[in-house]
Amino acid sequence: MPCAAIDLFCGIGGLTHGLLLSGLQVLAGIDIDGTCQYAYETNNQAVFIEADVAQLPSDIISNIYPNGLIRVLVGCAPCQPFSRYTQRYRKEGHKGDKWRLLYAFADKVRDIMPEIVSMENVPELAAESVFNDFKAALIEMGYYVSWKIVYCPDYGVPQSRRRLVLLASKLGEISLIDPQYTPETYLTVRDTIGNLPPIDAGQSFEEDPLHCSSRLSLINIERIKQSRPCGTWRDWDAALQLNCHKKESGSTYPSVYGRMSWEEPAPTITTQFYGYGNGRFGHPEQNRALSIREGAMLQSFPYDYKFLPFGARLSKKELGIHIGNAVPVNLGRAIGESIQRHIGEVAENG
Template identity: 55%
Template sequence: MIDAVDLFCGAGGLTAGLRQSGIYVRAGYDIDDNCQYAYERNNHAAFVSKSVEDVPAAEVMAWYRPGYIKLLAGCAPCQPFSTYNQGRDTRSDRKWPLLYAFKRLIEGVKPELVTMENVPDVTKHKVYHDFVATLKGNGYFVWDEPVSCVEYGLPQQRRRHVLLASKLGPISLIPKTHSGKPVTVQDAIGHLPQLSAGECDPKDPLHRSASLTPMNLKRIIYSRPGGTWRDWPADLRAKCHQKDSGKTYPSVYGRMRWDEPGPTMTTLCYGFGNGRFGHPEQNRAISLREAATLQSFPLDYEFMPAEKINFKSVGRMIGNAVPVRLGEVIGISLMRHLETLEQDRIHA
């Protein structure tokens, strides 16, 4: 009933979630060729290696089948909107125009439905408000709010800004599905086989952990779940932590807790020194498979051929992805929107 095209599709997190909700995703666009294998292998949709800035509306239109509701979806790269860039002049950042390119395609394709996902700080920037104004000016009903993903069953403390727009009537995200006990790290990855640092599971090439230096192995042994580097003996503390400027980063070199959701997965989530990415129990950083699972990718999701897997490329795909569960929640919201409209039509 709904055909979708996914702009800035990456490895397919949003596409996979939309597909789980019953939406047909016809194609995804991205400039990162490393994502093609993951996108096509898992989602049975075409990957088009092209910048959204260079895509004509007629090309996108050609993906939609007659009689299907058109959905144009996407998550423009969020680096220009991130808190990491506060204080830096990002006006010349080449990624700023991408949301305008998305807007241009909406005006050309005229889809009945639109969804966009980004970091919460996107709302602080003019480009976002121009985007929303264009939607409203073209007759779309718009719902846009920050979303705590943990409240929808993601085992990860991730907050995102979600926009839903419809030409067909008022629309909103479905109510929270996990307002009580959250899904925890234990729930998500507690069943996966044990590993040592630098080891790979022979049955799953993605379940591999990065090696640790002798110093970091000592550090993780002294690290406790939910603790900080302050738990270490003084001789193990990094020089940067001994400075006043380093005392405000307690999560670096941290272990996760079994009984809580994990931290936000980043592109460097496989590294013990890059955040609270230490395994709750085993003396290692989380594996690529564990990071993908905390992003709610299915356990059989393939990112690269086994012989080509490397931490940097796969870590970037995982960290940059829309969590699959969030994509599914967005898809369910769109499907229920159409169901409500149909029921209203029948009872009118």
């Protein structure tokens, strides 16, 4: 039973690449950010369409699917409005239109009626009315729906990220495959980036421009020298501690300016993972923050995934956003394998 997928809000292709690794054909990715096109198309056998998913006519998407295939529609609508890193949205009400994009996803499903749907997002979305509305819409359209909060190391992602994964099918009951790793076999920071050549803060590896790290001020160099894996800023001499740390309000953020541990999965890779002061993004033993390449590999992108054309200007901020916002590739692979298993079961049962 051949099938093919289209990836909404595709970014640089984390979900698409995982689906491809699972053996699932991906026809196209759609995203409003045209700067993602190079990475998406260079690494994946799929076409990038620069468009606002909410405004793109559904028949354009529908017409991409060849006749006679099981149609799969997947996507990760921008999660910033629901993330725990943007609590202000829940204090002040949702700002802007990004939080409405899950409704746009539901509209596309209603117009296209693909046989299988998958949606991935932050766990906090489960507490939002827009998620309940999304599920209710799918059920009303005749889909079998399942969802769960996933601990990403269970599926080969070397970071302690949790994500919400929803699967829906018109063909029958569908669910995510069982975890593929256990705490004893979780991929660690050492497993993932331990073989990369050492570099200093502010330097890059000549053979791979993306293996580059941000500069550190003299005081931050002293801070990271006094940091230990899984430690906190409380390990520093008092003279190195920031005034905000000494306030009661600052005591709840001990991981800021922290080092990762070689023997554990990394913390959640955010869009600012390349900054030492933005979380526990200090290298386990080198006195620097993560390089761009290391952040990508901890998101389970392959080492040879290409993010920029040769000789292009490298912007850590732009690449940080691209990589940090991506669906981890190995989680995408697990989603693809779940879809493949489901289709196989449907075929077996006639």
